Amino acid sequence: MITLKHIEIYKSYNGDGEGFVRCATPEEKAIMDYKRWSLIESLIQDISLIKKGLASEAYIKTIDERLKENCDSKETIQSLRDMA
Template sequence: MITEAKLNVYKDYRGDGDFWARIGLKRDKAIMEDGDFYLIDSLLQDIELVKRGLVSEKFAETVDKKLLANCDNAETIVLLKSMARKE
């Protein structure tokens, strides 16, 4: 489950899961798992595709469902969406 705390760790390591794995602090590793980095990466990529208008309406709906299923609350979804690039 993606939480605001996990997104903060993700941002602290600039989304670099290898960097986190190599030199991550114990407290950060207590919050995140490898799978969390991959999930956040995947969700950000999907959100970026939706923001750019490069996907079908059905795919956009699937992304919304994935966000609801994988984020702990609406605030986390908003934060995740704000992290996605539009360019």
């Protein structure tokens, strides 16, 4: 489940996974794992496609469902949309 804290950590490294692995604090590493990092990247890419008008209605519905299933709140979903 993605939370605002996960997004905050992701943003603090500008989406640079390698930078996170090298420089993250033990607390950040306890919160964020590869699975969540990868999910955030994937959702941002999907939202970007939608914003650019490159997604079908079926794809948009699928992504909306993924967002609801994988994010803890509407605020988290909006934060991902803002980043895309």
